Amino acid sequence: MNYHILTLFPEMVTQGLSESILGRAAKKGLLSVNAVNIRDYTADRHKKVDDYPYGGGAGMLMQAQPVYDAWKAACEEIRSRQPEELRDRPVRTVYVTPQGAVFNQQMAKEFAKEEDLIFLCGHYEGIDERVLEETVTDYVSIGDYVLTGGELPAMVMIDAISRMVPGVLANGESGETESFEGDLLEYPQYSRPEEWHGKQVPKVLLSGNQRKIAEWRRQEAERRTQERRPDLYAGYERLMSCKKVLAGDKLLHVDMTELIARGQARLVFAEGKNICLQDKVSGAYFHTAEDIKAGCRMLEILHGDAGEESGLLVLHQEFMTEPAEKYLGFRTAMTCNQIVYTKHEKLPVTGLYRMDGKPAENGVVIRPLTMEHLDAVVRDYNTISDEAYVTDRIKKGALFGAFVDGQLAGFIGMHAEGGIGMLFVSPEYRRRRIGMALETYMINLGLERGERPYGQVEIGNDASKGLQEALGLCFSKGRIYWMEREERE
Structure with a gap:
């Protein structure tokens, strides 16, 4: 990930982003920060970049020319590294403004998919509207308040986005499963010593029982969210209601219930036994329906939600495959049974591998x-x-x-x-x-x-089926259907 920050105070952002996790990630080559001084691109010999606004009013306004030339220089540097066929694509440019959409975790994930991001940091009373119209792709705010400039909000967003970049965090999974995932705030956490100021670490965390620890953390996250963010908790309750419905056929719907349990589910539609979720990590849609009429109504909603962008759709009833193919342009890529490990005890590893990472008996x-x-x-x-x-x-x-x-x-x-x-x-x-x-x-x-460990076995894959049976996994009676969007010329 490469960040290009258009600013009047380049040292402010370079110093602020050179420490801790981001600094280490930059040294590893996982991200870079290019602070572009807008003053370097002004035609004024005194390095002036502002002037009075037409129509009067308090304060000064940043002029279009230096902002545009700084932006253009950043774009040229980006395009010099791109293949010829990508050079006409607009460069994602974020203008930091209280008038923009409020930044959130999902936005951080979206921005993290880009290879280059330009952040435009305003000052004074803002920036000439004409240059914003020509350069900006995203107007983003970090909250309903006004700061002296865009540098601090840009650094906040860069920190959040960088945590989604693979390799930046020591634990590759943690960026996907932290606070605000699954409409729950993060649970309380404790470190040594066991007692501090007369307060004990909760006993369950010392038990070593991972199942009980996970349950305690979930309950604490629920309690904290309900107390501090009732708006988030309302969304969580809707997903929990869906989870209860899906539990009516646990094996068939394990993929959907695990999306909810792992905080990856976005609710697209829910009415009785008709539920559609989107996986916030992969973007795939998961659809289960009581009958074809309700299922088709959900497909219409899904199409409006995803447009032509969704490339993966998972159906849990065969009668929905034909409508998905006929009306939405999908094709059936795989037909599978769900496989689920339903026990709570770990499988024995003797003769298979060693826990300490050394070679087992079989090498x-x-x-x-x-x-x-x-x-x-x-x-x-x-x-x-x-x-x-x-x-x-x-x-x-x-x-x-x-x-x-x-x-x-x-x-x-x-x-x-x-x-x-x-x-x-x-x-x-x-x-x-x-x-x-x-x-x-x-x-x-x-x-x-x-x-809950689970997966899928494609119909006809007898070798895989035999392995799952030997390991004691349970098979769903119903089948699921992985649908892919047909490529269109």
């Missing part, structure tokens, strides 16, 4: 994959050939490999929506229980995180 070591393994995963995993998706999974710490004598023998991962998948074992290493070791590792990792 297997399981560890996270790095970018050096990207080509191997893209080559071997045929279901998803999208290099960008595999790159994202590796950078998020969601792909793991089994190594034998230092060689990658197989891999497995967690998809963006939360399901275990992407399992592959190289032919020369098959029949050595490596696939079982990898899936056992992922199931136990999910339990440690307080999650």
